Amino acid sequence: MSKGFLIFAQNNKTDDYVKQAYLCALSGTYSGNKNFTLVTEHQVPQEYFLVFDKIIYLKDDKAKDSTWKIENRTKAFDLSPYDETIVLDSDVLILDKIDWSLFEEKELYFTQNPVTYRGEPINSTYYRKTFRTNYLPDIYTGMYYFKKCELADKFFTLLEIVVDEWKEFYDIYLKDNKPNHVSIDVCAAIVYDLLDLYVPRNSDIVNFVHMKLHAQNWESTNEKWQQKVDWYMNNKLKVGNFTQHGIFHYTEKDFCDKILQRYKECIT
Amino acid sequence: MSKGILVHAFNNEQIDYVKQAVSLAKRAQTHLNLPVSIITDCDVPDIFDNVIKISKDRYTQKIYNNGSHAQRLTFKNNSRVLSYELTPYDQTLMLDTDVIICDNTFKQCFAQQKDLLLYKDAYDLAQTRNYNEFDKISETSVDFYWATCVYFTKSKTNEIFFNLLKHIEENWQHYRMAYQILNQTYRNDFAFSIAIHIMNGHSKGDFVGHMPGKLFYTTDRDILVDINENQLTFLLEDSNNKYFPMKTNDITVHAMNKFSLEELL
Numbered sequence: 001m002s003k004g005f006l007i008f009a010q011n012n013k014t015d016d017y018v019k020q021a022y023l024c025a026l027s028g029t030y031s032g033n034k035n036f037t038l039v040t041e042h043q044v045p046q047e048y049f050l051v052f053d054k055i056i057y058l059k060d061d062k063a064k065d066s067t068w069k070i071e072n073r074t075k076a077f078d079l080s081p082y083d084e085t086i087v088l089d090s091d092v093l094i095l096d097k098i099d100w101s102l103f104e105e106k107e108l109y110f111t112q113n114p115v116t117y118r119g120e121p122i123n124s125t126y127y128r129k130t131f132r133t134n135y136l137p138d139i140y141t142g143m144y145y146f147k148k149c150e151l152a153d154k155f156f157t158l159l160e161i162v163v164d165e166w167k168e169f170y171d172i173y174l175k176d177n178k179p180n181h182v183s184i185d186v187c188a189a190i191v192y193d194l195l196d197l198y199v200p201r202n203s204d205i206v207n208f209v210h211m212k213l214h215a216q217n218w219e220s221t222n223e224k225w226q227q228k229v230d231w232y233m234n235n236k237l238k239v240g241n242f243t244q245h246g247i248f249h250y251t252e253k254d255f256c257d258k259i260l261q262r263y264k265e266c267i268t
Numbered sequence: 269m270s271k272g273i274l275v276h277a278f279n280n281e282q283i284d285y286v287k288q289a290v291s292l293a294k295r296a297q298t299h300l301n302l303p304v305s306i307i308t309d310c311d312v313p314d315i316f317d318n319v320i321k322i323s324k325d326r327y328t329q330k331i332y333n334n335g336s337h338a339q340r341l342t343f344k345n346n347s348r349v350l351s352y353e354l355t356p357y358d359q360t361l362m363l364d365t366d367v368i369i370c371d372n373t374f375k376q377c378f379a380q381q382k383d384l385l386l387y388k389d390a391y392d393l394a395q396t397r398n399y400n401e402f403d404k405i406s407e408t409s410v411d412f413y414w415a416t417c418v419y420f421t422k423s424k425t426n427e428i429f430f431n432l433l434k435h436i437e438e439n440w441q442h443y444r445m446a447y448q449i450l451n452q453t454y455r456n457d458f459a460f461s462i463a464i465h466i467m468n469g470h471s472k473g474d475f476v477g478h479m480p481g482k483l484f485y486t487t488d489r490d491i492l493v494d495i496n497e498n499q500l501t502f503l504l505e506d507s508n509n510k511y512f513p514m515k516t517n518d519i520t521v522h523a524m525n526k527f528s529l530e531e532l533l
Contacts, residue, residue, distance in 0.1 A: 216408075
């Protein structure tokens with residue numbers, strides 16, 4: 001059974017998501033993982049080829065005119081070259097070797113319990129109002145897993161329909177706090193609900209650190225988490241003197257440039 | 269295996285820590301039947317199992333409250349990190365002198381397997397106040413542990429732990445900035461919290477066990493009014509700065525107002 005990571009990265013006017021995907025794969029390689037596939041529509045710099053075992057260029061780019069560029073994510077099932085796939089947001093670091101055997105019993109698995117840099121559950125509902133007020137399954141697409149199986153096939157088929165017709169689905173499912181753009185988290189949650197897949201749990205198989213500013217259980221906040229706590233990297237990434245584990249969703253784009261060089265030095 | 273209690277008592281301009289230590293030693297004898305050794309730079313009454321005299325030349329200052337009255341005094345609190353090398357016991361219970369022992373809960377320390385015990389949580393007797401400062405050592409930093417009551421054995425790991433504490437104390441300005449602590453004053457609670465965090469591999473972990481029972485405390489803005497055997501009477505400040513009375517029976521309390529404690533001894 002082949003296993004690997006799938007990262008969608010389509011640059012927009014302001015952000016270089018392909019570079020983030022490169023950093024993601026670089027960090028994963030550094031922590032002992034292998035098999036990274038990039039899905040993009042851009043030409044990729046030669047040095048990036050070293051960390052990706054496959055680069056898939058989108059033929060039918062459904063996100064051509066989109067700001068958030070999430071429309072192609074519904075193709076994960078069809079595009080993934082692996083029997084077992086972990087799909088990652090591009091702006092994450094993989095800090096540990098993923099133990100795939102932990103997913104043995106799973107067909108489709110989403111992150112449900114992201115934590116702060118201190119490893120604590122996130123108390124704030126700041127970014128999750130849509131989910132809470134509309135009783136949507138509280139899942140995150142920053143990291144999820146699927147096997148090539150009937151259930152996952154059905155999930156992605158439905159996901160494509162929901163993403164294509166997101167306004168109609170939002171009208172039905174979201175009475176309050178309706179986002180004014182298509183969100184892959186919200187659409188995935190709607191499909192999860194349609195298929196009645198949601199089972200609440202207290203922790204995740206893979207630790208997922210969510211570094212969005214208002215998710216850190218701080219009383220006061222600045223504009224960026226990097227203004228609030230320092231970070232450094234020796235053999236492990238430490239934020240506010242806490243060793244980070246699992247998947248680290250750094251969210252702030254300039255963090256990528258700051259840490260990329262360090263990973264390059266480590267790998268070469 | 270020798271067992272005993274260790275206290276540190278360094279008087280300053282106004283507070284007689286030795287007097288508090290004498291009271292603690294008497295209560296320890298009554299409730300715990302344990303000898304007490306003292307680390308001090310003063311002459312002390314002949315009540316202690318061992319008198320360990322040391323003097324340190326680096327002292328700091330802090331604000332001492334006595335109810336609503338505050339004053340800045342010398343704070344000689346940096347000998348605590350030497351406890352491992354100075355204790356005469358194999359199993360040591362180190363206590364602040366302002367802990368008023370009223371029951372035998374601490375005995376359980378000596379009947380368990382963990383080499384190091386501290387309280388992570390403590391309970392405000394007033395109950396209604398919100399002391400976030402005792403949750404983390406600063407808003408963005410690590411979990412707060414109380415150095416008020418520490419149980420430790422002689423072990424290789426604890427030797428490393430106390431050596432680390434010494435290093436943190438000696439380099440306090442570096443560590444306070446690295447751990448986002450605004451106040452410049454060296455504080456044992458903070459140093460212990462940082463050392464525990466490091467010993468846990470810069471994560472949350474189980475390096476430290478929990479002290480038995482609960483640690484109840486009153487702040488230095490509260491007033492201890494009476495000590496009658498194991499019954500303590502306090503005036504506690506509520507969140508609106510009004511005072512209300514409270515009595516405790518057979519509960520050990522960390523009474524932080526050293527002025528009102530001393531008046532009753």
